[in-house]
Each structure stands twice: as structure tokens, then as C-alpha cells.
Amino acid sequence: MLTYLRKRIISSALPLVVVVVGVFALARLTGNPASLYLPLNATEAMREDFVVRNGLDQPLWIQMGRYFGGILRLDFGTSMRTGQDAADMALRAFPATLQLAGMTMAIAIVLAVFVGSAAALKPNGILDRFASFLSMTAASIPDFWLAIVGIWVFAITLGWVPTSGVAGAAAWVLPVATLVMRPFGALVQVIRGAMVSSLSEPYIKLARSKGATQYRVVGSHALRNAAAPGLTVAGDLTVGLVNGAVVVETIFGWPGIGKLMIDSILQRDFAVLQACVLLTAVAIFILNILIDLGYALLDPRVRPSAGARGRRRARSARRGNPTEIKDPAATGASV
Amino acid sequence: MMTHLLEPDVVMNDSGQTVLEVRDLDVDIRTPKGTVRVVRGVGFTARRGQTLALLGESGCGKSMTAKAIAGLLDPVASVAGGHAFLDGKDLNTMSARERREVAGPGLGIVFQDALTALNPVYTIGTQLGEAFRIHRGASRKQAKAEAIDLMRRVGIPEPETRVNSYPHQFSGGMRQRILIAMAVALSPRLLIADEPTTALDVTVQAQIMQLLRKLRSEEDMAVVLITHDLSVVAEEADDVCVMYAGNVVEQGSVRTVFAEPTHPYTKGLLESVPGDSVRGQGLSSIPGSPPELNKIPAGCVYQDRCPLVAQICRDERPQLRPTGPRQRAACHFAERVGQETVSQTGVVSVEEENQ
Numbered sequence: 144m145l146t147y148l149r150k151r152i153i154s155s156a157l158p159l160v161v162v163v164v165g166v167f168a169l170a171r172l173t174g175n176p177a178s179l180y181l182p183l184n185a186t187e188a189m190r191e192d193f194v195v196r197n198g199l200d201q202p203l204w205i206q207m208g209r210y211f212g213g214i215l216r217l218d219f220g221t222s223m224r225t226g227q228d229a230a231d232m233a234l235r236a237f238p239a240t241l242q243l244a245g246m247t248m249a250i251a252i253v254l255a256v257f258v259g260s261a262a263a264l265k266p267n268g269i270l271d272r273f274a275s276f277l278s279m280t281a282a283s284i285p286d287f288w289l290a291i292v293g294i295w296v297f298a299i300t301l302g303w304v305p306t307s308g309v310a311g312a313a314a315w316v317l318p319v320a321t322l323v324m325r326p327f328g329a330l331v332q333v334i335r336g337a338m339v340s341s342l343s344e345p346y347i348k349l350a351r352s353k354g355a356t357q358y359r360v361v362g363s364h365a366l367r368n369a370a371a372p373g374l375t376v377a378g379d380l381t382v383g384l385v386n387g388a389v390v391v392e393t394i395f396g397w398p399g400i401g402k403l404m405i406d407s408i409l410q411r412d413f414a415v416l417q418a419c420v421l422l423t424a425v426a427i428f429i430l431n432i433l434i435d436l437g438y439a440l441l442d443p444r445v446r447p448s449a450g451a452r453g454r455r456r457a458r459s460a461r462r463g464n465p466t467e468i469k470d471p472a473a474t475g476a477s478v
Numbered sequence: 479m480m481t482h483l484l485e486p487d488v489v490m491n492d493s494g495q496t497v498l499e500v501r502d503l504d505v506d507i508r509t510p511k512g513t514v515r516v517v518r519g520v521g522f523t524a525r526r527g528q529t530l531a532l533l534g535e536s537g538c539g540k541s542m543t544a545k546a547i548a549g550l551l552d553p554v555a556s557v558a559g560g561h562a563f564l565d566g567k568d569l570n571t572m573s574a575r576e577r578r579e580v581a582g583p584g585l586g587i588v589f590q591d592a593l594t595a596l597n598p599v600y601t602i603g604t605q606l607g608e609a610f611r612i613h614r615g616a617s618r619k620q621a622k623a624e625a626i627d628l629m630r631r632v633g634i635p636e637p638e639t640r641v642n643s644y645p646h647q648f649s650g651g652m653r654q655r656i657l658i659a660m661a662v663a664l665s666p667r668l669l670i671a672d673e674p675t676t677a678l679d680v681t682v683q684a685q686i687m688q689l690l691r692k693l694r695s696e697e698d699m700a701v702v703l704i705t706h707d708l709s710v711v712a713e714e715a716d717d718v719c720v721m722y723a724g725n726v727v728e729q730g731s732v733r734t735v736f737a738e739p740t741h742p743y744t745k746g747l748l749e750s751v752p753g754d755s756v757r758g759q760g761l762s763s764i765p766g767s768p769p770e771l772n773k774i775p776a777g778c779v780y781q782d783r784c785p786l787v788a789q790i791c792r793d794e795r796p797q798l799r800p801t802g803p804r805q806r807a808a809c810h811f812a813e814r815v816g817q818e819t820v821s822q823t824g825v826v827s828v829e830e831e832n833q
Binding site: 344345346348349350351352353354355356359364367368441442443444 | 596612
């Protein structure tokens with residue numbers, strides 16, 4: 144498993160390096176960084192001062208070296224807006240986004256598993272049609288509209304929850320409810336489909352032939368097999384949320400990475416934006432590894448340890464190693 | 479229709495206690511074009527310590543019959559009539575809960591395709607032990623110990639380590655052994671084996687059949703063996719039930735039915751077994767193919783392929799009637815079957831095969 148993990152980390156580190164180089168190139172290719180970093184009304188003297196101070200007059204390879212050195216020290220420069228360390232600002236905003244994403248996905252997955260499984264029990268039954276309508280609607284509603292209507296109805300008219308901020312549990316209700324819709328809708332569709340096909344597999348009949356209850360057949364035999372496609376889609380959706388739910392975070396004043404990115408773009412705070420992009424890239428990189436581990440956990444056939452052992456055994460068999468376990472048919476043993 | 483099955487003079491084999499008695503079983507399948515009856519009035523008895531073979535070609539309803547008895551029909555299929563008594567209790571009128579209680583201790587089933595019948599995401603130990611967890615409330619540890627015991631009984635080497643392996647880590651023959659172990663886990667009274675060797679190669683087939691035989695005598699189970707293989711029937715079964723287009727056309731003890739078939743279909747099947755055929759001479763076959771199940775003709779189901787066909791066969795469906803001491807057939811001319819050759823001999827041309 145550790146070998147596999149190491150391989151997986153190395154192979155997915157490459158895209159990460161590409162992102163890092165891309166960010167570097169972005170800061171240079173979109174014109175003079177001085178005009179990107181400095182306010183529009185900066186004087187010529189300020190610009191020259193900036194160029195010298197940031198080593199922009201040095202050859203490109205030295206700049207690149209410094210840039211990478213800075214990344215390794217988590218030094219992305221300071222924010223033009225607040226004068227704070229850019230990496231610090233991004234790291235402080237990130238937990239809020241992660242919490243929002245985690246809460247959203249947890250609720251969406253639990254609900255979708257129940258609704259999707261129930262719908263799959265009788266394809267084209269009443270429940271299935273209702274679930275299909277519900278999930279389609281949930282997946283199609285634009286989040287900005289839902290957020291605004293939610294604020295208007297529940298925060299302003301009814302006054303049940305605050306309009307924005309993170310103070311108290313009530314503040315979570317509207318952002319989470321808004322964000323849950325799309326993952327819920329998409330996951331219901333995926334889980335329903337996977338459950339329909341898994342419920343028609345022969346191993347379901349085998350489980351029934353042992354006298355298993357409906358709960359056991361559906362909840363353990365079918366669901367476990369339907370979980371892998373669910374994980375794929377849930378992983379993609381989580382990546383989207385970790386990226387920062389830009390619109391929803393902005394509307395609800397949620398102090399997450401999405402809001403920070405938008406604010407940085409609007410105020411040309413390039414150092415902070417750069418830190419945000421790299422931090423998000425790292426988070427997605429880690430998330431992808433976790434998803435891969437999840438696959439291995441769910442399905443023994445993709446479990447690398449078993450595969451490696453199988454390969455070793457096959458190799459030793461080719462060399463005539465008698466420890467290989469075979470059907471007695473092959474070795475001539477009698478029953 | 480088949481109540482005379484119970485009359486003493488036609489009891490096929492009087493040794494052994496009746497475990498399963500199927501009477502007038504009908505199974506329907508709902509299709510977009512309407513309901514099709516795929517099993518029609520099927521009846522037979524399976525006795526303790528003996529094997530009854532359901533013999534027939536693909537689509538003749540033998541597998542449907544087995545699934546109906548086991549309560550594992552697909553949602554589109556349903557039992558439309560008849561009874562299946564397991565130890566005197568009618569399976570067809572049981573509640574879902576009663577059926578679950580019977581599944582395992584009363585009735586075990588071995589599925590055809592060992593490659594897909596096992597759940598790929600659970601270990602063999604978990605799947606083998608499941609029956610003990612469901613029916614006996616065994617702990618995980620007890621269930622695992624039982625699983626190891628079962629694996630040893632069906633001849634899987636190194637059961638203590640292999641119990642933690644997953645289905646894909648076993649060969650086809652081993653998986654079939656595991657399926658058999660699952661079916662006999664709770665020492666059922668009746669074991670249904672639905673083409674248990676079809677997916678396996680020939681040497682493994684023999685071993686699986688040997689294993690089934692061993693378990694049958696150890697557990698004193700009644701076995702219903704579903705197969706299209708005449709040689710398997712000849713070697714393994716005590717009684718045979720020949721099915722054609724959803725109907726039983728002939729039944730009786732294997733010895734009498736195979737020695738003196740009294741239905742043209744049975745005779746045709748037996749004649750098409752290559753064996754004493756002369757070199758250079760083509761293989762025998764039954765001309766034509768079975769009717770589609772939604773186009774079963776009135777009268778005899780076999781009329782279109784039968785060399786003895788007469789007007790009465792088109793007008794009136796023959797009922798099963800005694801044709802020998804331990805033998806019954808559904809043919810108006812059962813007495814003439816013995817004297818005629820019913821199959822066609824000749825080289826089958828490519829065009830014919832493609833039809």
C-alpha cells in the first residue's frame with residue numbers, strides 16, 4: 144500500500160509542478176508584474192523601485208529560482224491590500240471553505256444514498272419518478288438565485304437565520320442548503336443508476352438464497368458495489384467545492400478561499416491570488432489521493448497490495464514455485 | 479391435471495422420503511407484448527438422498543422452474559399457479575418472512591455462473607459465514623470458523639489463509655466449490671443445482687459433480703440437478719424429467735427413460751448423442767427448433783418437429799400418462815416411439831446451422 148501511495152504521489156505531483164510553473168508564467172506573461180502588482184496610479188519611480196526590489200531586473204532563471212525558493216518557504220510575498228503575508232491569508236481562509244465543503248458533501252451523500260437506493264428498488268415506480276424529478280430540479284437550480292431567494296425568505300422575511308457571516312450554527316443553514324442542491328441532485332442520479340445495475344447482478348440472488356433480509360441485500364450487498372461510481376462523482380463535486388464556492392461564499396459573506404480569491408482579483412492583489420491558487424491546487428492534489436485510497440477501500444479488485452501479491456505469485460508460478468495455490472484439477476489432487 | 483402423480487401405481491421410485499413435491503407449476507413472464515407462460519403444469523418429486531435431473535435445452539423452462547421453487551424469480555416473472563411442497567409446506571403460499579427462514583436451512587441453490595454469482599467486494603469468509611450470521615445469530619468469529627470448516631469440506635486448500643481472500647483471487651473451479659459450500663452451509667433438505675458445471679472446463683466438471691455426490695450422501699439431501707447434458711444425467715441422476723417448451727414431456731427413472739424412451743423428443747435427444755456412430759457418417763440431430771414461447775401451438779408442443787405427428791397431435795395436447803413401470807410420457811403415440819428412428823442423420827450444412 145505504501146509503495147502504491149508513493150507512486151501515486153509522484154505521479155500526481157507532476158500536474159502540481161505544472162500549476163506552479165503556470166502561476167509563475169502567468170505573472171510574467173500577462174505583462175510587466177509591476178503593473179499587475181502595483182496600483183494603476185503608481186508613478187514611474189514606484190514601478191522602478193518595485194522592479195528592483197522584487198528582482199525583476201534579474202535574468203528569468205534567477206527569478207524562477209527565487210520563485211521556487213519562495214514557494215518552498217511558503218513565501219508568496221505580502222498582500223498589497225492588507226500588508227499581511229499572502230500565504231497566511233490564504234491558509235486562514237481555507238478552513239472555512241473546507242468546513243463548508245465537508246458539511247455540504249456529508250449531507251448530500253447521506254441524503255443521496257437513501258433517496259437513490261429507495262428509487263432503485265422499483266425502477267420507474269412512483270418513488271423513482273419522484274426522486275428523478277426532485278434530483279433533476281435540485282441539480283438544475285442556479286445557486287445564486289437559490290441563495291438570494293433563501294436570504295429573502297428565511298433571513299429577511301422570516302428572520303430565522305442571519306443573512307451572512309459565520310456566527311453560530313444558524314449561519315450555516317443557508318449556505319449549506321444552497322450548496323447541497325447540486326451534489327445531492329447529481330449523486331441521486333448516479334447512485335440510483337449504480338444501484339439498479341448492482342441489484343440485478345447474480346450476487347444479489349445469491350444473497351437472497353441465503354435468506355438475507357431486504358435491508359441486508361440492499362444496504363450491504365448492493366450498496367457496497369454501487370459505491371465506486373458514487374465516489375467518482377462525489378470526488379469531482381468535492382473538488383469543485385474545495386476550489387471555493389465563489390458565488391455562494393461571496394453572497395453569504397463566507398470568509399473562505401472563494402471569497403478571498405474574488406476579493407483579490409477585484410483589488411489586483413496578485414500575491415494573495417497566487418497563494419490561493421497554489422493552496423487550492425495542493426488541496427485538490429491531496430483530495431485525489433484520498434479518493435484513490437477510497438476506491439481501494441471499496442473494491443478489493445483495485446487494491447494494489449492484492450494485485451502486487453498476485454503478480455508476485457504469478458511470477459513465482461512461472462518459475463515453477465510450488466507454493467502457488469491452484470485448483471486441485473491442475474495439480475491432480477482429489478476432493 | 480397431474481393429480482394422478484400421487485397414485486401409487488405411478489410412483490416412480492418408492493425408496494426415499496419425499497422432500498420436494500411440485501404440482502402443476504405455472505410460471506408467467508410479463509413482456510411488452512403480453513404475458514408469456516414459460517412453465518406449464520410442471521410436476522415432479524425429489525426424494526431424500528437422490529438426484530432428480532431436469533433435462534432440456536436452453537429456454538425450455540428448467541431454470542425458471544428451479545428459480546420459482548427457490549423464490550428467486552426475476553421481477554418480470556411470477557408463479558401463476560400450482561404448488562411446490564417442501565416437507566409438506568407449500569412454498570408458493572409462504573410469506574416473504576417464512577421464505578427467508580426456509581432459504582438456507584430448507585433449500586440451498588447452486589448458481590450456474592460462479593464467476594459472477596459471488597459478491598466481488600466481500601471476502602469468501604464473510605460470504606460463507608453470512609448464512610450462519612443470518613440464521614443462527616453467529617458472531618463474526620464463529621461465522622469465520624464455520625466458513626473455514628466449509629472450505630475444508632469442499633476441498634479448498636489452505637482454508638485458514640484463503641478465508642480472507644476475495645472471489646477474484648480464486649479460479650473458476652474453486653469459486654464453484656465455494657458456491658456449493660454456501661448452498662450446503664446449513665445442511666438444507668433440498669439442494670437445487672442450476673447447471674453447476676456449465677461454465678467450467680471438463681476435468682473440473684467431473685470433480686464438481688463428484689463433490690455434489692459426496693455432499694448429497696453426507697447430508698442426505700434431495701438434489702434437483704438442472705442440466706442440458708445427457709451424460710451428466712446418466713451418471714448422476716436417479717430420476718429424470720425431460721422438459722420441452724415449458725412442459726414436462728417425459729419423466730421416470732433414468733434407467734428406464736434412457737433405455738426405452740417413450741417420447742419422440744427424448745428419443746431424438748438420445749439418438750443425437752455421438753458415440754456408436756460410424757466414421758464418415760454424419761451426426762444425428764432433431765430437425766427444426768423449439769417453438770417460440772409466445773407461439774406455442776395448440777395440441778402437442780412437439781408437433782412441428784415430430785416424425786410421428788398426426789391430426790390428433792394438432793387438435794389435442796397429450797397428457798402425461800404411464801408408459802412403463804416407472805415412466806410417464808406426454809405423447810399420443812408413446813407405444814410406437816420405440817420402433818421408429820426419430821432423428822435425422824446427415825451432414826449438417828452450414829446454411830442449416832445458420833438458420
